[in-house]
Amino acid sequence: MHAHADTATVAVASSFAPTFQQLASVFEADTGHALKVSSGSTGKFYAQIRAGAPFDVLLAADDETPRKLEAEGFSVKGQRFTYARGKLVLWSLRPDLVDDQGQVLNKGGFARLAMANPKVAPYGAAALEVLTRLGVLGPLSGRIVQGESVAQAFQFVASGNADLGFVALSQLKGADRAWQGSWWVVPPDLYTPLVQEAVLLKQGQANVAARALMGFLKGDKARALMRAHGHEF
Incomplete structure (x- = not known):
């Protein structure tokens, strides 16, 4: 004791x-x-x-x-x-969707992109920075779905309600199962x-x-x- x-x-x-x-x-x-x-x-x-x-x-x-x-x-x-x-990752359950350079954000081929609310979630703020720096925030604004937290953004992707999304690397490694699919570990110089x-x-x-x-x-x-x-x- x-x-x-x-x-x-x-x-x-x-x-x-x-x-x-x-x-x-x-x-x-x-x-x-x-x-x-x-x-x-x-x-x-x-x-x-x-x-x-x-x-x-x-x-x-x-x-x-x-x-x-x-x-x-x-x-x-x-x-x-x-x-x-932490490390920000762009992740999809589809094994062929996310490339290792994040070019999918320019090419499209998806309907919904999940991210956490940047006003309350630091990972959401980081995702917003990435989209802004890559110059794709405007073109993708109509496809973005926001969760209150990065956990909700993760669930949007895991459930198939979003084709891909910005999540934490620790969520992929720390989930109850080994998550499959495709992902891009976002270069750290693209976000605070x-x-x-x-x-x-x-x-x-x-x-x-x-x-x-x-x-x-x-x-x-x-x-x-x-x-x-x-x-x-």
């Missing part, structure tokens, strides 16, 4: 949710602490935290939101850190780096499990698992 076990409530960006599901199992087994996990868009969590939502830890899909939360007094100063860096920060919120300041989780995410065991899911540091 583990002494002084506690429960932490964690808000996890949708892009990181598949990876965190496995990390949480390892953390709970190693420490005896329990985690109550919610996944969603970083922007939505930001609004909820400012409105008093009882989260102890936020694992954001960006670094801007944690910085704002710290500046506004909603998190413990000096505790935020980069837990991973997806630096993902963890932050200890004021709610979790005295929570033993929350502080333990923050330490666990910096450790070798967690990083090895994250690397296997397509994250960098």
Whole structure:
């Protein structure tokens, strides 16, 4: 048995949710602490935290939101850190649709392109940057379908409701099955780096499990698992 076990409530960006599901199992087994996990868009969590939502830890899909939360007094100063860096992928279930240069965006041959809402989801903002820099946002605007989060964008493609979509590499590697199809790992110079920060919120300041989780995410065991899911540091 583990002494002084506690429960932490964690808000996890949708892009990181598949990876965190496995990390949480390892953390709970190693420490005896329990985690109550919610996944969603970083922007939505930001609004909820400012409105008093009882989260102890936020694992954001960006670094801007944690910085704002710290500046506004909603998190413990000096505790935020980069837990991973994400990669944007253009993915389709069709094995012949997405080429390794992303030329499909110019050529067409698809009806719907999924992406997360850029106003609340960092992966959506990254997708918008890519489309803008490639000069295809205007021509494709009528084909874009937006999900509230990158998890919803992923489901649009996985269900066939969209022919292709911008998702996180970790979603393809971290899903319950080995996803098939075709994909293009978007060059990092086409979008602002997806630096993902963890932050200890004021709610979790005295929570033993929350502080333990923050330490666990910096450790070798967690990083090895994250690397296997397509994250960098």
